[in-house]
Amino acid sequence: MQINFDAMTNTVMPNMWGGEKEYVARMHADQNVKIMRGVLVPGASIGLHTHKTNSEIIYVLSGCGKMLYNETVEFLRAGDCHYCPKGCSHSFINNGDEELVFFAVVPEHSGN
Secondary structure, X not given: OOXXXXXXXXXXXXXXXXXXXXXXXXXXXXXXXXXXXXXXXXXXXXXXXXXXXXXXXXXXXXXXXXXXXXXXXEEEEOOOEEEEOOOOEEEEEXXXXXXXXXXXXXXXXXXX
């Protein structure tokens, strides 16, 4: 199944999970998975949240950001990948000077 993000409309999520500013995404979602191309402008963030029934894989396409992951801090830039397993927590912050653009996959796990 081909997913054409350029043909989709933006979904704007202000203060996602208690974060700053807004998270803008083009998204495919069904009962099994969310697949997104997301953008955080400078100073925007996705607040700290726990993946209780799913996990998340994030691949940075451009820009840079800070990932708070459990008790650690990761600095991500274009070409880096972050994995947040089920049961773990993370928050993503654009602490750079340009848009942070990333690809994210959030699969649901059976047996929740």
